[in-house]
Amino acid sequence: MIYEASAIGEIALSLLKNNQRMRVHSIFTNGFNIVNDNNDLIFIGTDKNGYFPFGITINKYTMHHIRESLQTGDLLKTDTGAINHHDFMLNLKHAETFIYNKVSTQNTAAVKHAVKHYDFSDYNSGDFSSDILSRIITDLGNSEAAFPLGYLVGRGQGLTPSGDDMITGILYVHCLEPFIAGKHLETLSSYIRENVTTIVSESFIRLALDGIFSRRITDIGDSPGTDSMDALLELGSSSGRDTLYGIYMTLNRR
Amino acid sequence: MLYTIIKENTYQDSIVLMLLSQKLSAMDGVNKASVMMGTPANKDIFKGADLGTPELETASANDIVIVVDTDDESKVDEVNDAVDTELAGGSGSDDSAKSQEAHNWNRALELANNPNMALISIPGTYAAMEAENALHNGLHVFMFSDNVPKEDEVRLKQLAHDKGLLVMGPDCGTGIIHSVPLAFTNTVAEGDIGVVGASGTGIQEVTTIIDRLGKGVTNAIGTGGRDLSTEVGAITMLDSIKALNQDPKVKVITVISKPPAKEVQEKVENLLRSIDKPVVALFLGAKPEYQEAGIYHAYTLEETAVASVQLSNGEEVKFTPSSIEGIEVDFEPEQKGIKAYYSGGTLASEAAMMIKHTMNEEEIKDEGFTYKSESHEVIDLGDDMYTQGKPHPMIDPEKRIEKLETSADSEDTAVIMLDNVIGYGSHADMASELAPTIKRITDKAASEERSLVVLATVVGTDKDAQGYDKQRQILKDAGAVICDTNDQMVRTAIELIGGKVAQPELEVKSFDKGTEDLSVDDKMMSLISNNPSVINIGLKSFTEAVENSGAEVVQFNWRPVAGGDEKLMKVLQFLNNYEGENV
Numbered sequence: 001m002i003y004e005a006s007a008i009g010e011i012a013l014s015l016l017k018n019n020q021r022m023r024v025h026s027i028f029t030n031g032f033n034i035v036n037d038n039n040d041l042i043f044i045g046t047d048k049n050g051y052f053p054f055g056i057t058i059n060k061y062t063m064h065h066i067r068e069s070l071q072t073g074d075l076l077k078t079d080t081g082a083i084n085h086h087d088f089m090l091n092l093k094h095a096e097t098f099i100y101n102k103v104s105t106q107n108t109a110a111v112k113h114a115v116k117h118y119d120f121s122d123y124n125s126g127d128f129s130s131d132i133l134s135r136i137i138t139d140l141g142n143s144e145a146a147f148p149l150g151y152l153v154g155r156g157q158g159l160t161p162s163g164d165d166m167i168t169g170i171l172y173v174h175c176l177e178p179f180i181a182g183k184h185l186e187t188l189s190s191y192i193r194e195n196v197t198t199i200v201s202e203s204f205i206r207l208a209l210d211g212i213f214s215r216r217i218t219d220i221g222d223s224p225g226t227d228s229m230d231a232l233l234e235l236g237s238s239s240g241r242d243t244l245y246g247i248y249m250t251l252n253r254r
Numbered sequence: 255m256l257y258t259i260i261k262e263n264t265y266q267d268s269i270v271l272m273l274l275s276q277k278l279s280a281m282d283g284v285n286k287a288s289v290m291m292g293t294p295a296n297k298d299i300f301k302g303a304d305l306g307t308p309e310l311e312t313a314s315a316n317d318i319v320i321v322v323d324t325d326d327e328s329k330v331d332e333v334n335d336a337v338d339t340e341l342a343g344g345s346g347s348d349d350s351a352k353s354q355e356a357h358n359w360n361r362a363l364e365l366a367n368n369p370n371m372a373l374i375s376i377p378g379t380y381a382a383m384e385a386e387n388a389l390h391n392g393l394h395v396f397m398f399s400d401n402v403p404k405e406d407e408v409r410l411k412q413l414a415h416d417k418g419l420l421v422m423g424p425d426c427g428t429g430i431i432h433s434v435p436l437a438f439t440n441t442v443a444e445g446d447i448g449v450v451g452a453s454g455t456g457i458q459e460v461t462t463i464i465d466r467l468g469k470g471v472t473n474a475i476g477t478g479g480r481d482l483s484t485e486v487g488a489i490t491m492l493d494s495i496k497a498l499n500q501d502p503k504v505k506v507i508t509v510i511s512k513p514p515a516k517e518v519q520e521k522v523e524n525l526l527r528s529i530d531k532p533v534v535a536l537f538l539g540a541k542p543e544y545q546e547a548g549i550y551h552a553y554t555l556e557e558t559a560v561a562s563v564q565l566s567n568g569e570e571v572k573f574t575p576s577s578i579e580g581i582e583v584d585f586e587p588e589q590k591g592i593k594a595y596y597s598g599g600t601l602a603s604e605a606a607m608m609i610k611h612t613m614n615e616e617e618i619k620d621e622g623f624t625y626k627s628e629s630h631e632v633i634d635l636g637d638d639m640y641t642q643g644k645p646h647p648m649i650d651p652e653k654r655i656e657k658l659e660t661s662a663d664s665e666d667t668a669v670i671m672l673d674n675v676i677g678y679g680s681h682a683d684m685a686s687e688l689a690p691t692i693k694r695i696t697d698k699a700a701s702e703e704r705s706l707v708v709l710a711t712v713v714g715t716d717k718d719a720q721g722y723d724k725q726r727q728i729l730k731d732a733g734a735v736i737c738d739t740n741d742q743m744v745r746t747a748i749e750l751i752g753g754k755v756a757q758p759e760l761e762v763k764s765f766d767k768g769t770e771d772l773s774v775d776d777k778m779m780s781l782i783s784n785n786p787s788v789i790n791i792g793l794k795s796f797t798e799a800v801e802n803s804g805a806e807v808v809q810f811n812w813r814p815v816a817g818g819d820e821k822l823m824k825v826l827q828f829l830n831n832y833e834g835e836n837v
Contacts, residue, residue, distance in 0.1 A: 026263060026316075062645065068794050071811075072263055086813065087377060087792070127299065154293025154315055157271050161293060195315050197293050 003066065003088055005044075005095040007057040011207065012042045013097060015054070016080050024074040025199060028159070030063060033200060034076055034083075041203045044083070044090070051215045053100040054203055056083075058090070066090075101218040103175040103211060110224035111176070112251045117226065120245045127155060128162060128242075133249045137170065143181035149188050153205075154197035162242040164201040169246020171208040172217055179250075185209060217243065257330045258309035259320040260292070264341060271318070274340050278322065278333055286323040287333065291315060355809040359387055362789045366808040370781060373436060373800075374399055374423075375792030376812050381424065382406035384791055384812065389413050389421070393789065394781050397423030397478065398437045398796070404485055407478070411489040418775025420493055426476040427454030430461065431786050433472050434803040437796060438648065438679035441717035445470020447562045448498035450491055451510035452477045455598030456538065456555060458675060458713050460510060463559035463739055465715045466722075469566055472503060473782045482514035488522050495522075497778040499529045506565045507533045508558060512603070513540040523549070528768030532565040534558050538600065539607050544763040553758055555604055556741035575757055577745040581735060583705040585668050585751070591629040592747045593661040594671035595654050597647035598713065599624075601673050601740045602634035608744045612755045629666060633657070648680040651687035658688070662695035662706060669707045669747040670695075673740065674725055676714035678799040685712075685725040689732035696733035707750055710734040711743045 015022075015036065022042070025033040031045015044056040046063050058066070069087035077084040081093050124130055132151070139148035149167060156162030167188075174180045189209050192202050207213070216235055219228040232240045271289045278287035288305055290296040292313030300306055305321040313319045318341070322333050356362035363369065372388035374381050378401030385395045385402075389410065402424035414421045422429055428451075429436035433444050440458055442465045449471050451457040461471045475498075477490040491509070498504045509526065513519070519537065526533045526549055533549045536558040542551035550571050552558040561571040592609060596602035606625030610617060615627035622639055625632040633640075635647040635654060647653055654672065661667050674684050681687065692708050699706035710729045714722045726736050737743035745755045788807040790797050800807045 059645075059650075065645065069792075086380070151295065153295060154291070155295035155299065157290060159291075161291060161296065163295060196295070197315050198291055199316055 003058065003062040003090050005056050005058050005090055005092050007047075007051060007055075008092055008095040008097055009051065009053040009055045010097065010099050011053040011212070012056050013080060015040055015042055016078050016083075016092075019078055022076050022078050022083075024070060024072055024076065027067065027070055027072060029067075030060075032066070032070060034078075035199065039199055039202070041199055043200065043203075051098060053207055053212050053214065055214075056090070056092070056095065062090075098215075100212050101215065101222065103172065103213065103218055104221045105176050107221055107224045108176045108251075111220055111247070114220075114224045114226060114229055115244065115248045115251060118229065118244065118248060120248055123245060128152075128166065128245070130249065133166065133246075134253065137250050137253045140170070140180045140184050143183045145181075145184075147184060147187045147191070149184065150191070153188075153192060154201070156242075158237065158239070159198060160201040160204060160236065160239050161197060162238060164197055164205060165239045165242030166246035166249075168204055168208050168213070168217070169243040169248075170250045171205070172213055172220075172243075173247055173250035175211050175213075176221065216240065220247070255323070255325060255327070256305060256307045257322045257324065257327070257333075258307045258313075259322070259330070259334055259337065260309065260313045261318040261320075261337070261341065262314075263316050264318045270340065274337065277340070278320070278336060281329065281332065281336070283326045283329045284322060284324045284333065287320065289318065289320045289337070292317045292319040355811055356789075357811050357813065359391065359810075362791075362808050362810040363391060366789050367787050367806050369787045369789050369808070370394060370777075370784075371396060371431070371786045371788050373788050373790045373792075373796055373807075375437075375790075375796060378402045378424065380812075382410060385410050385421065386413070388789070388791075389417060389419055392417070392419070392777075394419050394777070394786075395421045395423070396429055396431075396436050396476075397421065397426055398792070399423070400425035404480060404483070407480060408485050411481075411486060415489050415493060418777040420475070420497075420778060420781060421478075421490055422476050423478040425480075426478045428457045428474070429476040430471060430474040432782060432784055432805075434786055434805045435678050435799045437799075438675075438677065439474075439799065440465070440677035440713070440715050442474075442715055443470035443717075444472045446503055446505040446566050447471050447508055448501065448504035448506070449474035449508045449510070449562075450477065450494040450498065451475070451508075452479055452481050452491065452512065453510055453538070453600040453603075455673075455675060455713065456510045456536075456600035458598065458677065459555045459601060459740060460508065460536075460559045460562070462713055462715050463556055464563055465717075466738075467559065467563045469563045473498065473501070475782075477511075479512075482511050482518050482522070484515040484518060488514070488518050491522060492525055493774070493778060495525055495529070496772055496774045497782050499531060499772060500774045500779055501782055505531065506562050507531055508562045509533065509535045510555075510558065510600075511537055513537045524768045525770045526768070527765055528770040528772060534561045534565065538603060541611065541758050542760060545760045546763050546765055551760070554608070554741040555600070556739040559739075573757075575745055575755070576738075576742050577749050578709075578735060578737060578742065581707060581746070581750060583668070583707060583750060585705050586665075588665050589668040589705070590751060591631070591664075591666040592669045592671065592751065593630070593657075593664075593667050594632040594744075594747075595657040595661075596624075596632070596634050596671075596673050597636050597654070598673050598675050598740075599634045599636050601675075601711075601713070602632050604740055605671065605744045606632045608741075608755050609748065612748050612753045648675050648684070651681070651684060654688060655691045658691045658695060658708075662699065667706065669709060669750050671743055671747055672708065672710045672734070674710060674712045674714075674729065676712060676718045676720040676722065676725055678719075679795070680720065683720060683725075683728075685720075685728035685732075689728050692729065692732040692734050707747075708734045709737055709743045709747055711737045711740050713740075 019036040022034040025035040083090040136148045139145035152163035275289045293315040371394045373396045375398040381399035442461045475494040536552040550561045557573045602624040618626045712725045785805040791810040797807045
């Protein structure tokens with residue numbers, strides 16, 4: 001059967017350009033991950049979680065059908081025109097390529113103003129209290145401090161553990177107004193390659209370190225306000241909120 | 255006591271994992287349980303919650319880890335089962351199937367209980383090879399797969415015929431074997447009408463009308479659309495007719511096809527003239543030119559169904575076409591067009607034929623249309639052209655919604671026609687998907703004081719899961735005029751714009767009785783007289799319909815050998831069969 005993808009992210013496209021074979025890494029209700037030998041990842045799934053730079057978007061009916069024949073470990077022949085599985089072909093020729101948005105740094109004050117309206121006090125009862133996060137964020141600016149992000153990486157539930165989503169939020173604010181010591185960025189970059197978090201999270205953080213964020217995040221800087229922030233909140237079961245919490249805590253750091 | 259379960263390279267959304275943690279913790283006899291991805295940071299959380307174990311250290315960041323604190327070791331299995339169910343997509347979804355699974359032919363044949371049929375839905379490139387394997391293993395073949403080269407079809411059908419087996423398909427969308435529905439099929443009452451057809455929705459329309467008229471069909475054999483081509487020579491249709499003829503339960507044989515090549519039609523008719531049971535034949539697309547004793551030549555699908563029912567009741571055939579009357583319209587002068595958007599290909603062909611024969615407008619040839627003229631258009635949205643990369647319109651309403659909207663806004667549109675084919679394989683509630691759009695466009699036309707009629711027909715029975723009456727009611731409530739059959743719908747549409755479909759009046763011709771050999775292999779008789787025992791190669795959802803009918807099925811989770819290298823696979827295939835037949 002031939003299925004059609006509707007959109008493809010720039011990073012996914014460049015991975016396909018350089019890899020003839022990838023394999024199915026993991027399968028969820030709304031999508032699945034494929035990886036090359038270096039564990040570079042492409043997420044193929046519905047737009048339920050927004051558009052990713054390393055994502056390929058398919059509709060839910062296609063996902064429903066693909067799930068039937070897909071198993072972890074399946075080999076896929078890939079090129080920029082199609083992803084071939086022995087049971088189906090996913091045609092990419094008609095997919096709209098979406099270029100990731102550069103982070104716009106013009107509206108930081110407005111972002112800061114808008115995010116103030118959200119209440120994150122419930123985090124205080126868990127592993128990510130504002131005290132803990134404040135200390136981590138303060139230490140990030142200090143090159144003398146011991147690597148502060150070890151606590152957050154891979155901590156929490158789910159596909160992208162909450163701590164990682166917070167890191168994405170922190171790195172986004174770093175793009176708006178750089179504050180993290182170079183040393184800590186370098187350490188994070190090497191640390192996440194040591195199998196300390198899920199492969200999906202690793203991909204997000206790697207890209208965030210390069211200043212690449214998913215559309216729902218860049219939208220916040222492009223049009224600061226409750227609309228873009230509410231849209232981010234809808235992401236995943238808690239991912240969006242965790243990310244926004246990272247943004248909130250970083251923008252309101254002392 | 256702590257127990258650790260590790261699910262390697264497994265993921266779930268955090269919400270699923272959290273719910274799972276809660277569910278496990280709430281189990282009787284479980285003191286505490288936690289489920290998380292095995293990242294180093296999460297291992298610290300486990301330890302912090304006194305759930306640290308030595309096994310935990312072996313888990314990687316991409317594994318799901320479950321640590322259970324219980325005094326009762328037997329609880330661990332229970333937890334493991336609960337986890338597997340949840341990770342497979344929640345309770346009740348994938349665990350309903352009692353079917354067994356295999357990964358190769360040997361295992362599949364071993365697991366199956368006297369298998370006699372392979373149901374194949376893997377990609378066309380590989381389907382022919384597996385069909386051949388199935389035939390070599392003595393199985394009849396139902397090939398849902400399309401894109402099988404014609405020369406492979408000829409070879410497979412010849413091989414099957416020589417072995418006394420049947421190949422239904424390729425591109426066979428519908429079949430009922432001994433009341434077991436295969437692929438996209440309705441649940442139809444058992445009965446004494448035997449159907450063989452080269453068209454999927456044609457079989458669905460005819461069998462469902464038969465059911466609604468109170469009769470039944472025990473076997474409806476699909477042949478695939480190319481069976482009546484010159485090259486294939488109707489091998490499957492001829493063998494099927496012979497089998498239905500030998501089946502003492504069959505009183506009437508009903509044959510459905512597009513008009514075939516002349517020599518093939520002669521071959522089929524010659525066989526039909528050799529048998530004693532009454533026959534109804536429909537070569538949809540052409541007006542029948544005569545009637546004959548023993549064979550009733552029909553013009554439309556409804557007529558085919560009605561004639562079959564009347565003959566099975568021992569009555570003389572008398573078909574009175576119907577249309578819906580009393581629809582009040584006041585079309586503008588430019589509103590002359592009938593626009594039809596079908597999910598069923600044969601239904602589209604039937605509409606095209608009736609409009610073409612009645613309205614006499616010059617046909618404009620265009621690949622995207624089953625029929626197009628200055629005023630009218632009939633589109634089969636299930637055609638390859640529209641389904642490339644998209645789900646079939648019986649599953650996905652998107653394309654039809656789009657067409658409904660654009661055609662409703664078009665000045666020349668007077669009548670819009672739609673089908674809703676229900677049954678196995680179709681959308682769970684297509685009527686509700688289409689209803690909002692139907693309502694919007696009819697309301698809009700009304701507010702502009704413009705006449706616009708949306709006609710709809712539901713292909714199905716009251717035994718179909720979607721509910722025949724419910725689907726009709728939803729469409730009716732949305733503002734559509736509901737027609738009982740496609741025939742009635744097209745006649746109604748044509749009458750609304752001032753035409754009238756003429757029913758062919760035919761003289762009776764007489765022919766010599768045919769002299770075809772009517773003998774049939776026992777394997778064919780066994781196929782249509784027993785519940786099939788199926789090896790399902792490909793789409794797992796096809797097992798459901800088979801199981802619901804009480805037949806046995808083994809799921810063969812097919813993987814290509816030789817890493818999917820087609821050339822190498824063919825070499826292996828040749829070597830395997832070469833040895834098999836000469837040793």
